[in-house]
Amino acid sequence: MRLFDWLDDRTGHRTWIRRWRDYPIDGGPAWTRAVGASILACLFLELTSGIALMTAYSPDARNAWGSVHFIQHAMPYGWLVRGMHHAAADALVVLLTLWVLLLVVRGGYRRPREVAFWIALAYLPLVFAFNITGGLLPFDQLGYWARSVELNIAAMGPGGGNLVKLATGTGELGTLALTRFYVLHVFVLPVVVFLLWIIRRSIEKKHAYAGGNARRYFPGQFARDLALATIVIASVMLEVKRTHGAPLGAPADPASDYPARPEWFLMWMFELRHRMPKALEFWGTALIPPMLGFLLALLPWIDRREATDQTGPAFRLRALVVLFGVFGIAGGLEYSGLHRDAMDPEFHKALAKWNVRAQKADQLALSGIPPEGPIAMLEHDPELRGEALFTQHCATCHLLGDLGDPKKFTAPALDGWASEAWIMAMMHDPDADLRFGKTPYKEQMPSMDVAPKDKPDFEPMSKEDMQAAASFLAMQADGANDKDHPGKTIVTERCTTCHLWKGEGDDGGQNLAPEFYGYGSFEWVRAQIANPATKATYREGALAPELKGHMPRFDDDLSPADIDLLARWVKARTKASKPRQ
């Protein structure tokens, strides 16, 4: 042990250990005193996991989401580290609240420990600040919109606008804001917490009470500290295992319509805001939490006894009742807010939409994110872009799936379009609302099996013939255009009275009914979107001015690449769906 003798001589480390071991615990070891050690354990876990996350994270608007996705999906055990960082942060909110509550119950605010108590109180807003700055860093919809609303709330207060500018650099949640939140989260806040911890520890030492009922820290209290911290860290691990890491929403999109919600521990304030009369909204919600904190800070003057004073539990009981009242109200508000959202179908619909987008982004990002960022990645995805183009250009008239307004549509529903079932329905009742009924082409195509009013001698087409023709036409979409088929003669000889087959037909010269060769194929859809009047689908007659509300051409508005993409999307979607009834 000559090495340790030497070390002790140079550093005095044995004295440190002795002081730590012999630190007097007033009233002996207690479980209620063990919370502090668990907080320390969580903070240490935050530090180690935080450093690990910093090795891959990039605080830049176009890279942040992607780097977190990388941590979550590509970095070995990245999901685990990120999950621990997230779950331990939640645990800290709970533990710190409990800790402050126990301090109040035990009279830990009493003379001469006022300053130590204030420092303990200051940890609450600090842990919120950690959560708020950290929540923006993944730059997903959840964090972006929660922060956006919170900054707008902050800007409403006096001097709030400048505070927001200071926090974000520009007032917007972009790259500068991310960098600043990052600096706060990984440097400024940890340093502040560490300094406060040092100061509080010195104050505690100064006032350490070594009365007759005091016991040494080691081993009684140490064992309790260790046990509770082990339970807490084990719970954090179990939570990570259960949730498979922290959630990552769809990439932040400033132009979207995300229903912003705060973190779970601020939900009660969200609900308070909701229930506040409009005139009181800002002051009512912005003042109540700091007022509560201020009241707590004044406790040493409300209860003016010294720390050693053991008289009467009456005050503590009253304080406890008040505190539980406050927590009860906050808990009630919290529940009410969560309950209202749970009961709101619109909220669920919006969340479901964004969950789908988050999954899509997750999946696309696995094969790499372009340097323009995850939003550009999503915009260029054929599936999403197809849907966006359809929504913007087609769904104003057409219906397809849940796109288009079922009350206002003016063009055929495209679900199952060009399938056998759809063609059968078309041949039977072309003027149904879901087909030509709401279009200028109404009454232009006759039914094949229902007699028109003015033609009593009408001879309906047989069911077998209709089936054969529909079956042959449905094959056109897949390129089996010319195959020998019982329906071929019907289509190429009887339908061509009005329709075209390879450009031939329309004996009556109506110049209206479309080409059937390749009907429903990619080429057909593409030609129809670009310009319906090229004979490849319909002809000039179909775009005649008197047919008001006809299908427009899109080759002026959309690039050839977009038309290709849209045609491919429409063909895939119509094929994957069944005709509406």
Add this chain to the structure above:
Amino acid sequence: MILGAGAATLGAATVAPLVIAPASPMIASGGSHWVRTMKLEDLKEGERKRVAIISDLHDAWTVAKNVTLGAVWLERRGDDVRCLSVTCPHLGCAVSATPDGFNCPCHDSDFGLNGERKGGPSPRDMDSLKTRITDGWIEVDFRRYRVGVPERVEIG
């Protein structure tokens, strides 16, 4: 006395970097606001349509061309187009269209078909933006206003 002043100066000089650079406001990008959206002929009378505002985004040292900056609700009234910003004047979420107007999914502000305030916490009506028709295209004078205040104060 002299030692005190010296210490204070040293203190000020070492803290200065923290204060002067990050605390000074950055210059926000301004410039022309007119943004081309969609063709007038594609907007049906009486239909409310959410269109994206696509322009250049300046963010810190980067500029991204043709990215979505925000969105607006357009409604055609004859040859005129009424334009409302989707940004809720309450706390900045994006409002959705309802059958009888607009509603914000965050704090339940309600607006009528003309963007007039009907209920909920919004301090003012939805912000209407100027539009003009150039070569058959609807152009929007895209501006943003401070949220949470009754009066309209432009940002940037």
